[in-house]
Amino acid sequence: MGAENEPAAKGVPPWWRDRRVLPWVVQAVVGLLVLLLIAFLLGNLVRNLTAAGLLLSWRWLNQPASFGIAETIIPFDATMPYWRGLAAGLANTLRAVLLGLVGATILGTLAGMASFSRNGLLRGIARVYVEVIRNIPLLLQLVFWYFVVFLALPNGAAAVQIPGVVLAKSGLYLAGFEEGVRWTVPHLVNNVWQAPLRVSVEFGALLTGLIIYSGAFIAEVVRGGIAAVPRGQWEAASSLGIGWLATLRWIVLPQALRVIVPGLNTQYISLAKNSSLAVAVGYTDLYSVAETTLNQTGRAVEVYLILLGAYLGLDLLISLLMNGLNRFVQIRER
Amino acid sequence: MAALLRRIRRELFPTRGDAVLSVALLGLITLAGFGFLHWALFQARWLVIQANATLFAVGRYPIEQQWRLWLLLWLLVAATGLSWGVLRSHPRRDRTGALWPRNDRLAAVLLGVVGLWVPWALGLDLSLQSRWWGLVILLLLVRWLAGRFGRRFGSLGPRLVALTWPVLYLLGMVLISGGLGLVSVSPSEWGGLLLTLLEASFAILLCFPLGVLLALGRRSELPLLRWGSVLYIEFIRGAPLITLLFLGQNILGFLLPGGLAPERVWRAAWVLTFFAAAYLAEAVRAGLAAVPGGQFEAARSLGLSYPQTLAKVVLPQAMRVALPAMVGQFISLLQDTTLLSLIGLMELLGTARTVMANPAFLGKNAEVYLTLAVLFWCCCAALGLGSRALERRLDPQTVPSST
Numbered sequence: 001m002g003a004e005n006e007p008a009a010k011g012v013p014p015w016w017r018d019r020r021v022l023p024w025v026v027q028a029v030v031g032l033l034v035l036l037l038i039a040f041l042l043g044n045l046v047r048n049l050t051a052a053g054l055l056l057s058w059r060w061l062n063q064p065a066s067f068g069i070a071e072t073i074i075p076f077d078a079t080m081p082y083w084r085g086l087a088a089g090l091a092n093t094l095r096a097v098l099l100g101l102v103g104a105t106i107l108g109t110l111a112g113m114a115s116f117s118r119n120g121l122l123r124g125i126a127r128v129y130v131e132v133i134r135n136i137p138l139l140l141q142l143v144f145w146y147f148v149v150f151l152a153l154p155n156g157a158a159a160v161q162i163p164g165v166v167l168a169k170s171g172l173y174l175a176g177f178e179e180g181v182r183w184t185v186p187h188l189v190n191n192v193w194q195a196p197l198r199v200s201v202e203f204g205a206l207l208t209g210l211i212i213y214s215g216a217f218i219a220e221v222v223r224g225g226i227a228a229v230p231r232g233q234w235e236a237a238s239s240l241g242i243g244w245l246a247t248l249r250w251i252v253l254p255q256a257l258r259v260i261v262p263g264l265n266t267q268y269i270s271l272a273k274n275s276s277l278a279v280a281v282g283y284t285d286l287y288s289v290a291e292t293t294l295n296q297t298g299r300a301v302e303v304y305l306i307l308l309g310a311y312l313g314l315d316l317l318i319s320l321l322m323n324g325l326n327r328f329v330q331i332r333e334r
Numbered sequence: 335m336a337a338l339l340r341r342i343r344r345e346l347f348p349t350r351g352d353a354v355l356s357v358a359l360l361g362l363i364t365l366a367g368f369g370f371l372h373w374a375l376f377q378a379r380w381l382v383i384q385a386n387a388t389l390f391a392v393g394r395y396p397i398e399q400q401w402r403l404w405l406l407l408w409l410l411v412a413a414t415g416l417s418w419g420v421l422r423s424h425p426r427r428d429r430t431g432a433l434w435p436r437n438d439r440l441a442a443v444l445l446g447v448v449g450l451w452v453p454w455a456l457g458l459d460l461s462l463q464s465r466w467w468g469l470v471i472l473l474l475l476v477r478w479l480a481g482r483f484g485r486r487f488g489s490l491g492p493r494l495v496a497l498t499w500p501v502l503y504l505l506g507m508v509l510i511s512g513g514l515g516l517v518s519v520s521p522s523e524w525g526g527l528l529l530t531l532l533e534a535s536f537a538i539l540l541c542f543p544l545g546v547l548l549a550l551g552r553r554s555e556l557p558l559l560r561w562g563s564v565l566y567i568e569f570i571r572g573a574p575l576i577t578l579l580f581l582g583q584n585i586l587g588f589l590l591p592g593g594l595a596p597e598r599v600w601r602a603a604w605v606l607t608f609f610a611a612a613y614l615a616e617a618v619r620a621g622l623a624a625v626p627g628g629q630f631e632a633a634r635s636l637g638l639s640y641p642q643t644l645a646k647v648v649l650p651q652a653m654r655v656a657l658p659a660m661v662g663q664f665i666s667l668l669q670d671t672t673l674l675s676l677i678g679l680m681e682l683l684g685t686a687r688t689v690m691a692n693p694a695f696l697g698k699n700a701e702v703y704l705t706l707a708v709l710f711w712c713c714c715a716a717l718g719l720g721s722r723a724l725e726r727r728l729d730p731q732t733v734p735s736s737t
Contacts, residue, residue: 027558034562041589048588119352120345121359135714136707137669139676140683144707147699273574280676287576300584304577312572 049301060297061086067292069284071200082293089289090310096206096275096285097314101268103211108218108267113248115223126219133216139277141213146205146281153201156191166193172204173197202283206275214271221267225260226252257329265322269315276311286310373700382698383705384457386689390705393525393680399517402509403528407469409505413498415473419480420491433481442477445470503539521599525680527709529599533681534668537606541667544607545614550644552615553622563615570612575670578605579677602674610667617663621656622648654728661721665714672710682706 015021049055065085068078073095076088114126133141151169153160159168164175166186173186173195186195229252237247278285287307294303347353383390392403422433434442449470453463484491510532512518524532551563570578582605583598596604625648633643653660675684686702689695695702 023556027556030562031558044591045585045588052588118348119355121356125359131715132711135665135711135718137672137683137710139672140703140706140710143683144699144703148703276574276576277673277676279576287574287580291580294584300588304581304585307577307580308573311574311577315572 045301052298054298054301056301057299058302060299060302065293065296067296069289071203071284082297085289086286086293086306089284089286092283093275093278093285093287093310093314096203096210096278096283097272099207100210100214100271100275103207104214104218104267104271105264107211107215109222111215111219112222112226115219116226116248118244130216130219133213134220138209138213138274139280142205142209142277142281145209146202149208150201150205156193157188159193161186166195167204168193169201171198171200174199200283202278202281205281206278206283209281210271210274213274214267217267217270218264221260221263222256224263225256225258228259229255254329261322261326261329265319265326268318268322272314272318273311378701379698380455380701382689382695382701386685386695387456387458389685389689390526390682392528393685394523395525395528396519396523399512399519402516404465406506406509408472409502411469411473412476413495413502415476416480416498417495419477419482420484420495423481423484424492442474445473503535521597524599526685527682529674529679530668530671530681533599533603533606533671533674534664536603537610537667538664540607541610541614544611546618546649548611548615549618549622552619567612567615570609571616575609575673576676578609579673581605583677598677599679602677602679606667606670609670610663613663613666614660617656617659618652620659621652621654624655625651654725657725657728658721661717665717668713668717669710682709 012018016025046055061083062081064079065082066078067085069076069085069088069092071092072088073091074084074088076084111126111129114122115130117123117126150167153167153169155169159166161167164185166173170193173193174197175183175185176196178184178196184196186193188194226248233251233255234247237251242251275285276287279288279291290303290307294300297303346356392400395403418438422435422438449466453466458466480491487494508514508516510519510524510528511521548563548567551559552567554560554563579602582601586601629647629651630643633647634640638646671681672683674681675687678684680688683706686706690697690699690702
């Protein structure tokens with residue numbers, strides 16, 4: 001900036017080329033335009049909402065919802081108010097996100113580690129898994145799991161039985177402690193499965209789809225992190241006689257985590273947002289409840305604000321936790 | 335042969351544990367492969383795809399107007415052949431200079447096989463099948479002609495090619511939607527692959543300038559621009575796409591004066607655009623951050639104005655760095671178009687839903703979803719391949735600086 005002022009003979013530049021004035025002019029113009037646009041949109045919003053008799057109000061939240069939710073963690077029925085329904089939806093979303101995060105992290109880490117295996121076949125499978133899954137839309141995968149796999153499961157004695165787990169069309173049954181003490185495995189009562197833990201096929205399909213989809217992305221993050229660790233570390237460990245798995249577990253992964261954690265943050269947030277696709281497989285998550293609420297009350301703006309707030313809050317929460325983790329895994333210089 | 339055996343031994347049986355693992359995995363793969371083949375060849379009823387091929391391709395586009403889409407397809411194929419040939423006829427250091435390098439021969443054979451097999455597998459009329467053969471022949475013919483004679487026009491060739499595509503895009507819009515003397519076809523009648531590609535290409539084209547502006551805004555020294563961009567980017571990235579589509583469908587009508595809100599298809603296209611712009615801005619921002627500050631200062635001290643510095647020095651370097659991330663965003667944008675089926679648009683997945691609701695094809699989910707998956711996989715993988723090829727071409731290690 002100083003260079004322009006140097007030749008005094010040229011005098012002061014005109015104001016439209018003065019670098020002290022120009023930024024403020026640009027900002028004032030842009031700010032004014034944005035303000036005008038916002039005023040225009042809000043004006044329309046208020047006018048149209050008033051005309052429709054839907055001016056912003058939150059009192060409807062206390063009215064009875066009059067719709068049921070098939071599967072909830074917090075008790076809910078049709079006589080309870082809307083806010084309880086939305087809270088039950090949020091709880092369902094949180095459940096899917098939490099289990100999805102755990103599952104996708106395990107699957108992704110395994111697949112990421114497998115792509116550094118000595119075994120060529122294992123490397124190939126990891127590669128194919130990532131390349132296939134990442135190039136197919138998540139929504140398509142979800143409806144595939146739901147309509148093709150989970151809804152095709154047989155009921156009754158023909159159901160798929162793995163020790164401790166039964167997969168049937170009526171739900172997924174897991175072994176667990178009944179009444180806190182007695183270990184119970186799924187069993188048939190009158191040709192209907194009974195078990196301590198039951199989740200719906202909708203939840204099963206959503207969780208499977210989310211875990212397998214996010215797992216592929218996390219595998220890439222983990223692979224990138226491991227690749228960022230210098231080869232010498234592998235070689236040094238190998239010459240010390242440390243095995244492949246032990247090298248990975250104790251030497252490479254702790255160093256790779258520094259690169260992995262920021263990438264994981266992005267993937268976790270997108271998993272949380274992707275969980276809203278549950279509506280396509282009939283699992284009643286927050287978005288699904290919000291849609292029903294909108295159809296019943298017509299309160300588009302309020303419902304939208306709730307949705308936005310909930311998802312932004314969820315993203316923020318994940319980011320905060322991951323930032324804490326990030327500080328934990330960074331190298332501390334002594 | 336011995337080398338192959340050694341390689342198999344090294345890759346599959348390095349230790350005893352690995353050998354057991356390999357055998358188990360091979361067994362599983364064989365089992366799954368045979369199971370799948372048995373299903374695909376003997377149990378699956380592919381009639382659901384054959385009978386609805388047109389619906390999947392263009393939705394409910396009026397039959398008497400479909401010649402317009404065919405015309406567009408012929409033009410697109412000719413333009414592709416032209417671009418391909420002209421690019422090959424201009425030798426650069428990263429190429430051997432051969433008119434038909436190995437990859438091109440491979441691509442030509444693949445195109446031939448796909449062009450012959452797909453129409454046959456879809457059970458199309460012989461007249462339609464021959465049309466597809468004609469398209470493949472046209473592509474290879476134009477490719478050959480452009481490669482053979484492209485060099486004679488010097489640098490005019492690439493410029494002409496660069497001009498062809500925007501013109502063709504606008505022409506395609508007119509051909510699809512009508513106007514200029516053509517009967518207008520309302521967007522609610524577009525569907526299938528046509529609508530998917532239209533929405534994706536529209537959003538990709540428009541989100542690009544928007545994303546670059548947002549990225550520049552976020553790195554700007556002017557606080558108002560910076561905070562405005564940050565607010566927009568974080569707001570969009572924090573919300574799932576489906577809630578934004580929800581906003582577009584349910585609230586946009588309230589935000590605009592009555593009757594001004596665009597048609598549902600266009601509304602969704604704009605939502606996709608604004609959504610993708612925020613993600614693209616982050617990719618571009620990473621690219622901008624990778625350009626050393628000295629580049630900017632050097633350009634300024636050479637007397638280039640701010641816009642010139644951006645356009646000629648900073649952005650070209652930033653774009654090269656940002657390219658893989660940007661194409662990644664485009665790929666996920668293409669995948670995100672499936673969400674439009676949730677708000678009732680008849681893109682590929684929406685069309686699939688209506689097809690499977692037809693009592694004649696009830697329960698044929700696996701066939702339909704598998705076909706869509708293959709289709710999406712091919713489109714996305716092709717985009718990824720193209721991005722990697724472009725990356726190699728733009729790499730300063732392989733290309734001499736031409737300017």
